[in-house]
Amino acid sequence: MFGDYIEGNFGNSTSAAALDDFANGPAAIPEKTHGKRRKFRTVWISDVHLGTKGCNAELLIDFLDHVDSDTMYLVGDIIDGWRLKKKFYWPASHNDIVRRILKRAKRGTRIVYIPGNHDEMFRQFTGLNFGGVEIRRAAFHDTADGRRLMVLHGDEFDAIMLAHRWLAFVGDAAYHALMAANVWVNAVRQRLGLPYWSLSKLAKHKVKNAVEFISHYEEIVARAAGERGVDGVVCGHIHTAEHRLFSHDGKTVEYWNDGDWVEGCNALVEHADGRMEILHWPAEIARREAAEASRPTLVPQAA
Ligand SMILES: [Mn+2]
Secondary structure (H helix, E strand, O other), rough: HHHHHHHHHOOOOHHHHHHHHHOOOOOOOOOOOOOOEEEEEEEEEEEEEEEOOOOHHHHHHHHHHEEEEEEEEEEEOOOOOOHHHHHOOOOHHHHHHHHHHHHHHHHOEEEEEOOOOOOOOHHHHOOOEEOEEEOOOOEEEEEEOOOEEEEEEOOOOOOOOOOOOHHHOOOOOHHHHHHHHHHHHHHHHOOOOOOOHHHHHHHHHOOOOHHHHHHHHHHHHHHHHHHHHHEEEOOOOOOOOOOEEEEEEOOOEEEEEOOOOOOOOOEEOOOOOEEEEEEEEEEEHHHHHHHHHHOOOOOOOOO
């Protein structure tokens, strides 16, 4: 079954039924159907990296079993196709996550999947719908209080980040040329069987000042959102959950990063009134367990 996911062989009419069968298959970790789930208007998660040992699958399963939303955005790098090609690693808990997401779609949650650079093999299905999961290259999200947010994975800015220093001297034309170059560089690398050239990964390992790198990235993404005339942007990619406000042409632009499920285990949520919040799931579990421990237990009285 998962060969189909990776190779993307969805072109036949039996695929919808196959997805249904898969969604209803036995779970290694049974879904918690009892208890009240926290309900949000919108949930954003990204950088899950299914297919790698780094993925915190159990924490994500706990998140999915305690949270519900009208809309859920999967903001890229959900499945690590590049790593899977090198070495196949797919424990049962990773199937459980895919099943839960498909089930959620069946129950009526609108699910929008925006593939990232590690799952870019799904980008060829942009505009299609698999088992209720819409695949998009990017999306616009309107919050309950009327803000318009651009939602994208964020690898689109890697080339600009690398060239950041000398770009300061060359200016805007080079900025746009590099945006195009990034696509070509990675298309050629893909043809040669080389992995996606990931600037953020390079930076994490080689750049001394990671804080400065992240700050520049946030600025560049917010600037792109400002140029599009939207109120803000939601992205992932750099595995650093964050909320920052920038000014573009005298207008405030919100930058939101929904983090990752490798290191931080964060999700971004929108409440019913449009208020947004970054959740750190290990802290949410600790809070929940503390509340459960302090709750007085009701003991039925003997008649
Ligand atoms: Mn990425």
